[in-house]
Amino acid sequence: MFGLSFLVLLVAGVGWGYLKLNGSIDTFSADGISGDRPPGSSNGQNVLVIGSDSRAGDNSELGGGTGTVGRSDTAFLLHVYADRKHAVAVSIPRDSLVDIPACKMPGGEWTAPQRDVMFNAAFSVGETAEGNPACTQNTVEQLTGLRVDHTVVIDFAGFSALTSAVGGVPVCLPQDIYQRDLSPKRPTRGARIFAKGPQTVSGQRALDYVRLRHGIGDGSDIGRIKRQQAFVASLIKKVKSRGLNPTTLLPLADAATDAMTVDPGLGSADRLLSFAMSMKNIDLHNTKFVTVPWRYEGSRVAMVEPDADALWAALKADRTVDGQDASGKGAAEGRETASSPASPAAATPVSGTGIxxxxxxxxxxxxxxxxxxxxxxxxxxxxxxxxxxxxxxxxxxxxxxxxxxxxxxxxxxxxxxxxxxxxxxxxxxxxxxxxxxxxNPSFAPETSAPSAVPPTVAAGARSGDDDPCADLSYG
Missing domain, CATH: 3.30.70.2390 (Alpha-Beta Plaits)
Incomplete structure (x- = not known):
């Protein structure tokens, strides 16, 4: 959930936290990553960020549920554009109905693919405290057609420590929040735990804020995603505002590296800092947050097509939320912008020969x-x-x-x-x-106009510098 802000602080802390980074980075095995993957891209990069809410270990004192199986209520795909001046985090609702491909179990066997199951079930395949980030990565790659270059898992204990280390995060709430809003099974409303309006939270209160679902709007995960996106934007802004000095940055590097587990490709300070440095020129306004196009399907969420596919295609083509070409190509190579779109061109005709x-x-x-x-x-x-x-x-x-x-x-x-x-x-x-x-029993048109983020997605996008009190609920 705060993987993007974590990468920002790495950029700020490069050098000072280097030795600490080398000693604190945990990795998960790459053995469970599918061999049947989308092709890599020479353009932008994709980082899957998973929030783990396992109640094992230090997390057990932070509340929020029962059991020791690793679960994930939060996930987003961060796309860093090839120009390294834009980024977008696409939230995937935990209740989304998706197909989960074959995934590796702790004993080495592979599961059968599952159809139309909740997205967060992928992380729990194998029912271990650490969760199954490789299975979630496989699921996202199959869902999006995008190759996930890196995966980062953040746990509750580390998240709590980071918000405290940064000195608290400014947030906002559209109404007063009471104990029963956080714990719906409570028989009485209880005491007020958050006041309406702007405030600063850290530690346990920060966790309570990002977990909060009931009592605001329709009480859905969709509304919670909006507040989580606002929280991450505010955290990034807070990290950037602290300045570059060892006194402030070493505690952040300490908290952040203790909070995460990464794929082997990010499992050293050199690799992690190299990737983080590639994001140093992304400003707050060009850091966007969106949610994959969705609709309710009973108590679950279904992705809306063809809008979802159009969003993934736009990321693959390095088109920004506002329609710019962020592929990093120079003007001589035909850069298009929102004000000067390219003309549609004929696509290569589909041939089924040999299929x-x-x-x-x-x-x-x-x-x-x-x-x-x-x-x-x-x-x-x-x-x-x-x-x-x-x-x-x-x-x-x-x-x-x-x-x-x-x-x-x-x-x-x-x-x-x-x-x-x-x-x-x-x-x-x-x-x-x-x-x-x-x-419409005919084939889809075979033209290749520049891929664009669907208007409904673009209209609902949040920028890193938006008002933290705006657009915090759904329904």
């Missing part, structure tokens, strides 16, 4: 699979099976692919607007047609 697929109708519209099959064969695909799916409740088209067929599945998905790809233990590629295709 075998099975087509299933996931709707109640009769004959849909047969019609899609005709169009697919015209593009060179070999269609081996045409039938009804086991369920006719698919809202959008799903491309399931077996081992080693990610690229072929992504090629197929280009033809279906809003389609998502998901890994499967079953060999081959299965196209399950959804109602979105039934409403």
């Amino acid at each position: 075998s697929i099975a087509v299933y109708n996931g709707t109640t519209v009769r004959g849909l699979a047969a019609r899609a099959t005709e169009l697919l064969r015209a593009r060179g695909f070999t269609v081996t099976t045409t039938a009804n799916a086991s369920s006719q409740g698919y809202a959008s088209t799903v491309i399931e692919y077996g081992p080693g067929l990610r690229n072929e599945a992504e090629t197929t998905a280009r033809l279906f607007a809003g389609a998502r790809t998901t890994a499967s233990d079953t060999a081959g590629i299965q196209v399950i047609l959804g109602s979105s295709y039934a409403r």
Whole structure:
């Protein structure tokens, strides 16, 4: 949750905290990271930040739940643009329904893929106190089509220590908060624990603030995400305002490194500081916070397509929230901005030559699979099976692919607007047609206009320098 601000303080503390950093960085094993990953990018970098709420060890004194299994209520994907002057943190709601690919268990065996389960279940695969960051990374890569360059896990105890070390974080609340708002099973309202308006919190009170869900707006995780984004923005601002001196920075480096577990690629001071230094020129206004496009689906959250895919495509293309090209290319290479967008260009036509697929109708519209099959064969695909799916409740088209067929599945998905790809233990590629295709049974247009962040996402973005009292609840 505060991984971005942690990286900012590393930039500030480079040199002074070097020896401390080398002695305090814990890493998780890379053995559980999938071998079937999206291609790397020479442009921006993606860092997955996971907030761990395990109640084991020092965390047990900080409240908030029971049990010792590592769980995660907070996660965001931080995209650092290639120009190293912009960054955006995309929050992924914990209740989002996603597909979790095969993940490695502590004993070495791999799980079967899971479909339509809560996003935070990935971190708990294996039910260990440390959680399963590799499984969460695999899930995010499959969900977004983006390669995660690094993963950082932050725990409660370290988070509490960091907020105290920085001297407290300015926050704001839209109303008075009472004990029952933090603990809904409490029989009475209890004492007031937060007053309405601006205030500064640290330690346990900072944890209570970022955990707080009930009693504000609709009491949802979505509203809590808004406050967490405001909190991280305020923490970054506070860290930057403290100035560069050993007296202030050494306690921060101490608290921050004790708080985290990272992938092996960040597991030394040299690597961590090298990455952190790449972010030193990102100012507060160009640090953005957004939430993946979503809608309620019962008590859970479903991602809205094609908007979510458009957001991931914009990050892959290094397009900022406000439409700028932040790929770092010079003007001679054709930099486009929000005021001078590039003209749409013809994309490479999709060819199915050498790709075998099975087509299933996931709707109640009769004959849909047969019609899609005709169009697919015209593009060179070999269609081996045409039938009804086991369920006719698919809202959008799903491309399931077996081992080693990610690229072929992504090629197929280009033809279906809003389609998502998901890994499967079953060999081959299965196209399950959804109602979105039934409403318009034709292939998606093959033009490649510059990828843009969807307007609804851009409109809801928070900047690092925004008013900390603005936009703090939902519903």
